[in-house]
Amino acid sequence: MSEHSKEKILIKAGKVLTPSGARISDVLIEDGKISSIKENLSAGDARTVDAKGMWVVPGLVDIHCHLREPGFEYKEDIASGTAAAAKGGFTSICCMANTDPVNDSPVVTEFIRKKARDAGPIHVHPIAALTKGLKGEQLTEVGELAASGAVALSDDGVSVRDANRLRLGLAYAKRFGLKVVSHPEDLDLTNGGLMNEGYWSTALGLAGITRAAEETIIARDCAIAELEDAPIHIAHVSTRGGAEVVRAMKKRGLKVTAETAPHYLYATDEWVRDYDTNTKVNPPLRTDDDQTALIEALRDGTIDCIATDHAPHHIDEKNVEFALAANGISGFETAFGICWTALVKPGHLTPEQLFEKMTSAPAAIFNLDAGVLEEGRVADVAVIDPEAEWVVDPKHFLSRGKNTPFTGRTLTGLARCTIAGGEVAYEVK
């Protein structure tokens, strides 16, 4: 447990989002729990957070990020990653297994959880590898990993190339209640591509990545999950066709869930035009048409949630030729602002819908005890300023990864205060 004492916190006069709806009230936090949600609460000795004009919502939940520790601490470590998450309003995050060593054993899972507890109050839930070394061959010890606190299984970064290996993994993991997360990408179709295949890849002379690389694997993995009657979660859906396959599979009755990432909702392949390597991400930034389809898929529930795919890198890995640059965007600190700006401001989603996509919905996918704000629960809370306009400047990121294509963009909406487990993890001074 953290050394910090659990102070009393009173969040005053915010628009509080509980399972029964949103209304103006106060929230009192005691002993790390939500002790009361009522109007006009008072607690003389409590630390007070003025939330007038703010949303008071469950701490945001991110089920897809890369914390880089162990092994790549020069990109990010658990302390800097959780600090960045807190700044972004997140209180529960799930980190992928592509560390060094890979998180394919209980030792690594436990190491990550211990480091996270030492770092502060943000809840870190490791996602373990489905196969040893992410090689797509031997299964990891799913039972032992579950017992050590892994919340899901994924070879994220690569898709399991051998369809039969995936079938075996889905069949075996069911018994231990861990969901398998698919990174949908057919590497043969990707064929060394560097950006979305289309007008811009042709105009810029960069090898393209066809949408079919994503769509075929979503279809394949869903068909295999259906075969085993196993649940499956699809990571970072970025295309119209990908969303359509998920929609069809849901209609068919499959236990499939899906996420997309903020950058697919705000940026397009046109952003690559000056060969800015900060726009290089996998799957790649797509088109306006894909964006429209993803927004529709969020609205109709085809895409269950938004996950950051926070992928911090060192500047030396981005300040190189486009072909040599690492894939990924440092996303924790821009995720909410982008989603509010791209989805709520234009009226595509209501505030409540967006909060659901970033709190209760992702929490439900991995059965996390998070994403709901009500009396008696662990006090994970984000105080969100929906009016704040701010300009993205990676110099101010708490993440070590300054790799963002959003530098200089004006966003609306940010977390003023993030409370995790009853402790203030971040507060705008």
Place this chain on the structure above:
Amino acid sequence: MLKNKDLLGMRDITPEEIHEILNTAELMKTVVTSNNKKTPHLQGKSILTVFYENSTRTRLSFELASKYMSGVAANMSASTSSVAKGETLIDTARTLDVMGTDVLVLRHPMTGAPHLMAKNVKASVINAGDGTNEHPTQALLDMFTMREKKGGLKGLRVAIVGDVRHSRVARSNIYGLTKMGASVVVAGPDTLLQPGLERLGIEVTDRVDDAVKGADVVMGLRIQLERQKKGLFPSVAEYHKYFGLTEERIAMAKKDALVMHPGPINRGLEISSAVADCPQSTIDEQVTNGVAVRMALLFMLTRRKPEAAGL
């Protein structure tokens, strides 16, 4: 005058700039073809060719262009493996920049490398071919050749045939020619074309006959033999039969149509020997014109620097 410090691609320059480069190259051609190939245009300037890929004509023509104009020319060749292992492109570029280089001429196997270099140096950067993106000086010399032979570019029908997908020559010519009012049609097997080509303002077809019919210029593109192994076409013989520039096909073009090729050519693959050596072929003259165009560019880019005028 050129607007930018660098020449990175035909995508970034205006029709007026193209016009001025071609006019200047006309003057330079009189030097290249004269008995006394020496002018003072680049006196006191240093030009460095930095080649991460093999090249004969491009590198040599830049070097000769510099020397004909009394500039100092040097060459750096690097294997691409040293990029991945050792010094980064930016570090190399900075090192070369601070040696007092006025123009860096870069050939690189990766798209966007000259753009990255240009952002990190004071010297002017000329893109001498980057990955599958652009080769602007080749397009300029091709356009120079067409203009000289046909009296202008506007209204010309230019057929570009072959591996458009991987060709930086094709992309630069597409950008340049469409800006100058020519109409461009590209042709090849669909495996060697890309999605979205039509949106560059050109016609696209997988039937070479249709492209060549009535063309003023027929330009062949080099096919790399390794494309066959990667499954992009089945055999040399079949490629030549359906997509190669043969005498029968060239006969479908206008009678006085030019036959062009950036070289080096694969005889019997993308072009038959008879076509490569026919009287309409400009393959050799393109090389001469390449020196003239590169002289023009080096002169124009070094003239940009105001402080250089007094020296």
